[in-house]
Amino acid sequence: xxxxxxxxxxxxxxxxxxxxxxxxxxxxxxxxxxxxxxxxxxxxxxxxxxxxxxxxxxxxxxxxxxxxxxxxxxxxxxxxxxxxxxxxxxxxxxxxxxxxxxxxxxxxxxxxxxxxxxxxxxxxxxxxxxxxx
Numbered sequence: 619x620x621x622x623x624x625x626x627x628x629x630x631x632x633x634x635x636x637x638x639x640x641x642x643x644x645x646x647x648x649x650x651x652x653x654x655x656x657x658x659x660x661x662x663x664x665x666x667x668x669x670x671x672x673x674x675x676x677x678x679x680x681x682x683x684x685x686x687x688x689x690x691x692x693x694x695x696x697x698x699x700x701x702x703x704x705x706x707x708x709x710x711x712x713x714x715x716x717x718x719x720x721x722x723x724x725x726x727x728x729x730x731x732x733x734x735x736x737x738x739x740x741x742x743x744x745x746x747x748x749x750x751x
Contacts, residue, residue: 638664645677657687657703665706669714676750682718684711688725688744696732696739708744715748722747 621632637655650672656665665686672682689705708725715723724745731738 637668640671642675644674645680646675648677648680649683650676650680651683653683653685655686656684657705659704661704662706662710665704666710666714669711673715673718673750678750681721681747681749682715684744684746684748686711686744688742690725690742691727692741693739696730696735696737706744708742711744711746715746718748718750720746720748 624630638659652668652672656668659665659668669682669684672684676682687703687705688708688711690708692703692705694701694703708723712720712723722745725742726745727740727742729738729740
């Protein structure tokens with residue numbers, strides 16, 4: 619959707635990758651933003667392993683921003699019937715960043731409407747902003 623909306627912007631290179639297959643050198647990025655992707659992984663181990671990779675790929679002093687569905691409350695009526703997110707407890711996400719400085723950690727119930735179906739629904743979302751020592 620973003621690629622279609624921003625197709626005339628020349629400074630953006632659009633790429634699609636399997637998140638679990640990405641590999642970068644340690645300390646490559648100042649910031650890693652993961653929004654709406656971790657809960658699409660298959661299981662808790664994949665999620666925690668991905669977060670560990672994010673942490674390795676982040677430079678000292680860099681930050682990770684994570685936004686993901688969590689296990690508290692989900693109304694999936696606005697999604698395709700085949701959508702089956704992996705839902706970790708908010709505390710499990712916090713634990714992944716236990717050795718980093720947590721600047722923000724929230725578990726918020728958010729209302730949502732997808733523009734393609736106009737179905738009102740809600741999600742409990744974990745949001746984390748953490749800085750690498």
